[in-house]
Amino acid sequence: MPRYDRLKAIAQEAGSLFLEGYHAPKEVSYKSDIDLVTQYDVAVEELLKARLAEAFPEHTLVGEESSDDHTFPEKAIYIDPIDGTTNFVHGIPFCAISIGIWENQQPVAGCVYNPVLEELFFAEKGKGATLNGEPIRVGDAETLTASLIATGFPYTKIEKGVDYHWVMQSMERLLPCTRDIRRLGSAAIDLCYTARGTFAGFYEINLKPWDVAAGILIVLEAGGAVSGCDGSPYTLDQRIIVASNGTIHAELVKHLGEAPAT
Numbered sequence: 367m368p369r370y371d372r373l374k375a376i377a378q379e380a381g382s383l384f385l386e387g388y389h390a391p392k393e394v395s396y397k398s399d400i401d402l403v404t405q406y407d408v409a410v411e412e413l414l415k416a417r418l419a420e421a422f423p424e425h426t427l428v429g430e431e432s433s434d435d436h437t438f439p440e441k442a443i444y445i446d447p448i449d450g451t452t453n454f455v456h457g458i459p460f461c462a463i464s465i466g467i468w469e470n471q472q473p474v475a476g477c478v479y480n481p482v483l484e485e486l487f488f489a490e491k492g493k494g495a496t497l498n499g500e501p502i503r504v505g506d507a508e509t510l511t512a513s514l515i516a517t518g519f520p521y522t523k524i525e526k527g528v529d530y531h532w533v534m535q536s537m538e539r540l541l542p543c544t545r546d547i548r549r550l551g552s553a554a555i556d557l558c559y560t561a562r563g564t565f566a567g568f569y570e571i572n573l574k575p576w577d578v579a580a581g582i583l584i585v586l587e588a589g590g591a592v593s594g595c596d597g598s599p600y601t602l603d604q605r606i607i608v609a610s611n612g613t614i615h616a617e618l619v620k621h622l623g624e625a626p627a628t
Contacts, residue, residue, distance in 0.1 A: 370467065370475035370490045376417040377463050380410050381481035384448065384463060388482055394455055401521050402451050407431050410447035410463065418443055418465070425467065430576045438602055442468050444579035449478075450552030459483055464554040466579025471601065476580030478554045487558040487580075489587035495561050504590040504611035505563030510543045510621065513566035513614050516556040517549055520572035528626040529571055536569075540621045553607075557581025560609050561588035567610035567618045569595070571625075575602040582609070591615045595625050 387406030397403050411431045418427055426439035430446050443465060448454050450461030459482040467475040478487040487502075489495040495502050507513040517537070522529045541547055548565070550556055554577060556568045561584045582592050582600065593599060595606040597619045606625050610618055 368490075372421045373465055373467070373475060373477040374479075374486060374488055376414065376421065377465060377477045377479040377486065378481075379417065380413045380447070380463055381479050383413060384410050385481040388454060388457075388461070392455060402455055403431065404448075404451065404455060406454070407448045407451060411445060414445050414447060414463070414465065418445070422467070428576065430574065438468075438471060438575070440470060444468065444576040444602075446554065446576040449554040449577060450550075453551045458551065460550040460552050460555050462552055462554050462558075464576065464580045466576070466581075466583065468579060468602070473579065473583035473586070476583040478558050478580050478584065480555065485558075487561065487584050489561075489580075489584040491583065491587070493587070495584045495587040497558075497562055502562040502588050504561060504585070504588050505566050506613070507566035507611060508613050510540075510614055510617050512545060513618075514545050514564070515540065515547045515618070516559065516565045516568040517547055518551065518553055518556065518570040518573075519549065520570075522572060532571060532623075532626040536622045539623060540618075543621055553577040554581045557585050557609055560611070561585045561590060563611070566614055567608070569606065569608045569618065569622055571606045573607060578602075578607055582607075585609045593619065595619060595622050 392404040411429045425441045425443045446464040449464045454461040462480040465477045474491045520529045560568045591612040592609045594604045
C-alpha cells in the first residue's frame with residue numbers, strides 16, 4: 367500500500383465509531399458557551415492518534431481535543447476527529463473526520479471522511495484529488511455572479527467583537543454579487559465541496575489548523591487556489607482562509623476586504 371494511502375484506511379476505521387456516535391445518545395459538554403464536545407470527539411481522536419502514531423511515528427500529532435500547542439512542527443499530522451460537532455449533535459449529516467499531513471509548512475497528504483454520507487476525499491501532493499477513488503476537479507464558474515460560495519461563522523461571534531463585525535461587513539459586500547452563500551457548518555467539508563465543484567469558493571475567519579490542514583491540499587490538487595484574505599499564500603497561522611476554483615479568486619478576495627485588526 368502506498369505510504370499515504372494508509373490515511374484512508376485509518377479514517378474509515380475511525381469512521382465506524384464516528385457513525386455509531388452519530389446515531390447514538392451523546393454526552394455533550396462545552397469548551398465555551400457554544401463550542402460543543404462529545405465523548406465521541408474524544409474517543410475518535412484517541413483511536414486516530416493511536417493508529418497514526420503507528421503508521422507515521424516520525425510525525426507530531428496535533429489533535430483538536432488533546433492539543434493546546436499551536437506551534438507548527440516540521441512534520442505534523444493535524445487531526446479533527448469530528449469537524450462539525452454541532453451538526454453531529456443535532457443529526458445534520460455535514461460532519462467529518464479530517465486528517466492533514468504537513469511537512470516543512472507544506473501539505474503533503476490529506477483525507478476528509480464523512481461516514482454519514484459515505485464521502486471520502488483524499489489528496490497526495492502532486493497526485494490529484496479524489497472522492498471515493500474517482501478524480502475530482504474544481505468547478506468552472508467564471509464570475510462571482512455565477513458562483514455559489516460557502517462560509518462559516520466563528521465561535522467568537524457571541525462577543526460581537528471585530529470578528530463578528532468583519533463577518534457581517536464582508537457578507538454585506540459579497541452577498542449581492544454572488545449566486546448565493548451557504549453555511550454547512552464544517553470547514554473541512556466546505557473545502558472538499560469547493561474541490562469537487564459544488565462551491566466555487568469558500569472563506570472563513572478564525573479557523574484552527576486541524577479544521578483546514580487536509581482540505582487545503584484537496585482544493586489545490588483539484589486545481590483550485592487557497593490564500594489569505596489579501597491574496598497571499600495561506601499559512602496555518604493566518605486568521606482568514608479563502609479558497610476557490612482559482613478563476614474567481616481575485617474577485618472573491620477583493621469583495622471580502624481587509625482582515626480586521628487584532
